[in-house]
Amino acid sequence: MAHVTQISAQVSASAKQLLDDFSDASGIKKNRIVEDALWYYVRARRELPESAFVPARMVLTPEGAAAVDRALAAPPPATPELVRLMRTLESPDQT
Amino acid sequence: MGELAIRRLLPGDDTSRFRCGDPEYDLFLQRYAAKDQDRLFVGTTYAALDGTRVVGYVTVAVGQLDRDDLREADRGGLPGYPLPVLRLARLAVDVTAQGQGLGARLTAYAFAIALQIKTAAGCVGVVVDALPGRVDFYSALGFAELELSSGHSAVRPRPVAMFLTVATVEDAARG
Numbered sequence: 001m002a003h004v005t006q007i008s009a010q011v012s013a014s015a016k017q018l019l020d021d022f023s024d025a026s027g028i029k030k031n032r033i034v035e036d037a038l039w040y041y042v043r044a045r046r047e048l049p050e051s052a053f054v055p056a057r058m059v060l061t062p063e064g065a066a067a068v069d070r071a072l073a074a075p076p077p078a079t080p081e082l083v084r085l086m087r088t089l090e091s092p093d094q095t
Numbered sequence: 096m097g098e099l100a101i102r103r104l105l106p107g108d109d110t111s112r113f114r115c116g117d118p119e120y121d122l123f124l125q126r127y128a129a130k131d132q133d134r135l136f137v138g139t140t141y142a143a144l145d146g147t148r149v150v151g152y153v154t155v156a157v158g159q160l161d162r163d164d165l166r167e168a169d170r171g172g173l174p175g176y177p178l179p180v181l182r183l184a185r186l187a188v189d190v191t192a193q194g195q196g197l198g199a200r201l202t203a204y205a206f207a208i209a210l211q212i213k214t215a216a217g218c219v220g221v222v223v224d225a226l227p228g229r230v231d232f233y234s235a236l237g238f239a240e241l242e243l244s245s246g247h248s249a250v251r252p253r254p255v256a257m258f259l260t261v262a263t264v265e266d267a268a269r270g
Contacts, residue, residue: 012163014177050249051119052127054138054156054184057177057246058222058256064242065162068178068258071239072219075260078267081235086267088196088203 012059099150099197101204104128104140109148115187119250123185124152138184141204143197150192153201154185155208158222158246160258179216180258181209183223184248202236206264213261220261224254233257 023030045053060068078086104110110125128140143151159177183205188197205221212218222241225233230240238257248254 012161014161014163018177048127051251052123053249054154054158054182055246055248056156056158056182058158058160058180058182058241058243059245060160060162061242061244062162064244065160065176067239067242068160068220071258071260072178072262075262075266076237076239078263079235079237082237082263082267083270085199085203085236086206086264087270088200089207089268 099143099145099192099200101141101143101200104142104149104152107147108142108144110142113149113152113187113189115189115193117187120185120187123154124149124187128152128154140185141201141208143188143192143201145192150189151197151201152185152187153183153205155205156182156184157212157218158182160219160222163244178219179212180220180222181205181212181218183221185224185250206268209261209264210268213265218261221259221264223257223259224248224250225257226250226254227252230255230257233259237263 019030019033022028023033026033106129110128113121113124115121124140128138138154138156140152140154142149158180160180161177183202186198186201186205188201209218209221221238223233223238225238234257236259238259241256241258243256247256
């Protein structure tokens, strides 16, 4: 059996929830998810420069969250420029 | 230049002659875009093609908006964070194709992807990393600046993160 050790880390509540939910849904143990994710993450960061990396998680400030909440509760109407833009709409390919 | 097709970037596409005026965006397309989507799965690039030559591209990635200031007990009535979004990370057009509306077509293409994701898996909005010179363009489309504490793009000059609800995009698509 490979040598194993234990780590602990403080993470956001939503990251913990994501880990719990994915583990429950997939049946994969949490230690395996964390270990695989770490390997993928480090490999990606080694192969890509910082500027090529697109952060998947964006954390809002309280003011930013309030603005998003307002926009979702009452979406702003489409501007004339947006309506014109969407007239050029084409269906994305499925490849 | 004939009719341009837009589709997912493929390994055989000619990116070698792409010049948009920003070497970093050229280098990203030529060196990293395919690697991103085919091996590391951190974003997908859609290319506008003149034959086999790439003359424009847009790179998108799924992402999420999160907030860490909210206790579970305070979540009642608020959206279910984290919120799924489509991030429009990069958009560039070759100098030979600039001024012909291709940037708008690529933007609309990204919006169409957001609408598809909303139906398939859920998506509340589009976040664009707008270069400082493009903020007015996206503001005119209805985007509002997004205040983030982390998760900024590392592109320099630092883009401005902006947000538009997918409901607004749907409203526009209905005309």
